[in-house]
Amino acid sequence: MTVQLHGEHSPERQAAPVPPRAARTLTAAGDLLRALAAPVRIAIVLQLQESDRCVHELVEALGVAQPLISQHLRVLKAAGVVHGERHGREVVYRLVDEHLAHIVVDAVTHAEEKL
Numbered sequence: 001m002t003v004q005l006h007g008e009h010s011p012e013r014q015a016a017p018v019p020p021r022a023a024r025t026l027t028a029a030g031d032l033l034r035a036l037a038a039p040v041r042i043a044i045v046l047q048l049q050e051s052d053r054c055v056h057e058l059v060e061a062l063g064v065a066q067p068l069i070s071q072h073l074r075v076l077k078a079a080g081v082v083h084g085e086r087h088g089r090e091v092v093y094r095l096v097d098e099h100l101a102h103i104v105v106d107a108v109t110h111a112e113e114k115l
Helices: 023-035 037-052 053-062 066-077 097-114
Strands: 082-087 091-095
Touching: 023 066, 023 091, 037 066, 037 082, 037 097, 053 066, 053 091, 066 082, 066 091, 091 097
Parallel strands: none
Antiparallel strands: 082 091
């Protein structure tokens, strides 16, 4: 059995260094992850992955009060995760980008694997 000292890497982990990302890119990524960090917002993204929804549909599906859903949608909208489009008296929300759904689905799948 080989014991590795702190700071040593196994041969299979020897890879070329990854070029550093721009600070503003890392900040934007952090902002996005913070916007997705709340359980209700994760649940909203999962719902919107299935189909566009209006607030009352999210309230019904998630069993969360309408003001709370609206508050979380504002955070997601400000972060560029969702977009709302008015249809008469209702606003229908959709995901801006499917990549966002993949981030959430992968995180949920990973969490379920750990349970």
